[in-house]
Amino acid sequence: MSDVLTALIKIFVALGWFLVLTLYLTWVERKESAVLQDRIGANRASIFGLRLFGLFQPFADAIKMIFKEDFVPAFADKVLHTLAPFVSFFFVAVTIAAMPFGDDIVVGGKTVGLQVFDPSVGLLYVLAMLSLGIYGIILSGWASRNRFALLGSARGAAQLISYEVALGLSLIGLIMVFPSLRMSDIVRFQGGTILGFLPRWGVFLQPLGFALFFVAALAETKRVPFDLPEGESEIIGFFAEYGGLKWGLFMMTDFMEIIVVSALLATLFFGGWQVPWLAADGFHWPWGGHWALARWLVVVLQVLAFQAKVVFFCWLQILIRWTYPRLRYDQLMDLGWKVLIPLGLLNILATGLVMSL
Amino acid sequence: MVKAWGYLWALVKGAAVTTRHFIVNMWFHTLRLVGFKRLRAGAVTFQYPEVRKPLAARHRSLHRLVARPDGRPRCVACLLCVTVCPSECIFVEAEEDPDPDVQKTAGRFEIDLARCSFCGFCVEACPEDAIRMDTGTIELAARSRADLLFDRDRLLRRN
Numbered sequence: 001m002s003d004v005l006t007a008l009i010k011i012f013v014a015l016g017w018f019l020v021l022t023l024y025l026t027w028v029e030r031k032e033s034a035v036l037q038d039r040i041g042a043n044r045a046s047i048f049g050l051r052l053f054g055l056f057q058p059f060a061d062a063i064k065m066i067f068k069e070d071f072v073p074a075f076a077d078k079v080l081h082t083l084a085p086f087v088s089f090f091f092v093a094v095t096i097a098a099m100p101f102g103d104d105i106v107v108g109g110k111t112v113g114l115q116v117f118d119p120s121v122g123l124l125y126v127l128a129m130l131s132l133g134i135y136g137i138i139l140s141g142w143a144s145r146n147r148f149a150l151l152g153s154a155r156g157a158a159q160l161i162s163y164e165v166a167l168g169l170s171l172i173g174l175i176m177v178f179p180s181l182r183m184s185d186i187v188r189f190q191g192g193t194i195l196g197f198l199p200r201w202g203v204f205l206q207p208l209g210f211a212l213f214f215v216a217a218l219a220e221t222k223r224v225p226f227d228l229p230e231g232e233s234e235i236i237g238f239f240a241e242y243g244g245l246k247w248g249l250f251m252m253t254d255f256m257e258i259i260v261v262s263a264l265l266a267t268l269f270f271g272g273w274q275v276p277w278l279a280a281d282g283f284h285w286p287w288g289g290h291w292a293l294a295r296w297l298v299v300v301l302q303v304l305a306f307q308a309k310v311v312f313f314c315w316l317q318i319l320i321r322w323t324y325p326r327l328r329y330d331q332l333m334d335l336g337w338k339v340l341i342p343l344g345l346l347n348i349l350a351t352g353l354v355m356s357l
Numbered sequence: 358m359v360k361a362w363g364y365l366w367a368l369v370k371g372a373a374v375t376t377r378h379f380i381v382n383m384w385f386h387t388l389r390l391v392g393f394k395r396l397r398a399g400a401v402t403f404q405y406p407e408v409r410k411p412l413a414a415r416h417r418s419l420h421r422l423v424a425r426p427d428g429r430p431r432c433v434a435c436l437l438c439v440t441v442c443p444s445e446c447i448f449v450e451a452e453e454d455p456d457p458d459v460q461k462t463a464g465r466f467e468i469d470l471a472r473c474s475f476c477g478f479c480v481e482a483c484p485e486d487a488i489r490m491d492t493g494t495i496e497l498a499a500r501s502r503a504d505l506l507f508d509r510d511r512l513l514r515r516n
Binding site for chain 2: 032034035036037038039040319320322323324
């Protein structure tokens with residue numbers, strides 16, 4: 001009974017964290033883009049005159065979308081048209097289950113992992129769910145029976161399948177170094193240091209793998225500079241025939257993918273919840289010296305470290321989205337097949353050579 | 358290969374530009390938030406309904422009829438503005454002025470803002486300096502076409 005209750009609480013907290021962060025990422029996107037373009041950004045939404053830098057804007061947006069008409073075009077396939085945004089949303093929402101938020105904690109004599117579930121194939125599970133998200137895009141374009149929507153979903157399918165290969169290849173080197181697919185194990189392997197001072201993070205062991213994964217993951221989020229499926233200035237994209245809350249679900253999926261990619265980057269390459277030089281009993285400074293900390297404080301620091309890393313990568317992705325122009329379609333395919341995949345194979349070869357020495 | 362490194366360098370430079378803007382603007386936003394209002398703002402935005410961008414001295418805004426000291430318009434109904442107006446949006450009807458030195462003045466003076474293109478030719482043409490476009494009113498939206506028809510009294514009210 002208590003196991004079920006623990007699992008339910010974990011699901012509730014993880015999903016709540018995910019959705020609230022998604023909601024506020026829309027605010028961060030608007031504000032960050034405004035700040036780096038010397039603007040102010042959305043700051044008018046208020047409750048009784050209280051503006052708070054537009055922090056209520058996400059709620060205003062949500063209310064607006066909820067009250068819009070739930071419109072299905074007469075020529076569209078009703079069932080699939082309705083199903084598509086939910087498919088898209090579902091497969092991103094479930095990936096958060098495998099993200100380790102912190103080290104195991106002991107509550108009432110029982111060990112509880114700060115992770116909804118921790119299968120031995122956690123990494124494959126996340127990648128599989130991210131790939132299944134393509135079905136939402138294909139379905140939406142196909143069920144809309146609109147040429148531009150279909151064009152967008154065809155582009156989306158081609159792009160995601162191409163970059164799926166590069167994404168998988170970029171992670172093989174990492175799996176060779178940390179011989180596990182279990183997310184919590186991957187994070188645990190990243191504790192400690194190399195050469196006595198450098199945290200043993202994936203980015204220091206697999207710098208090329210990190211760069212390749214980052215580019216491929218950016219392409220997976222389908223945002224500028226890889227927003228060919230949407231391409232709002234040329235074709236409206238796979239959600240051309242959507243409006244109101246269903247369109248909102250597609251947008252939310254986009255933002256949730258940013259968070260998932262950030263969480264993956266943090267977990268795989270930046271030590272997840274590991275804080276540099278922080279072990280279970282406190283800090284062990286590289287210059288010698290020990291700073292003991294209470295166990296609960298260590299756990300809180302680690303959870304906060306994971307949050308900080310996720311937020312940083314969300315910030316970085318939004319910065320990239322507002323800096324670079326969109327790639328042309330052939331450039332996109334060239335980058336995927338002629339640059340990322342050969343470099344991924346090279347990375348595997350180099351990792352193998354170094355490990356066999 | 359050299360070309361590829363050039364592209365990579367360009368990507369880094371682009372990201373550096375936006376990051377610099379982000380950090381500098383956030384720095385000044387934060388300083389203003391904690392009370393250093395004299396330093397430059399973090400954004401170039403004028404927050405319009407509360408803060409208005411100053412209009413240039415030569416800006417052409419809503420017209421007004423300039424009044425004599427007794428409140429009657431300076432206009433002598435010479436119809437030069439009507440003649441010069443490219444939008445044909447001015448309508449003037451003369452009437453006798455009680456002052457024998459003036460003799461003639463505008464009984465009706467209507468400007469249809471729905472047609473006006475704010476070229477300012479009427480102001481240039483007027484020999485009496487009776488019409489000016491210096492009220493500074495730039496919000497001219499109306500709910501009906503009739504509301505955009507400014508008659509003599511409405512044009513005089515801006516003195």
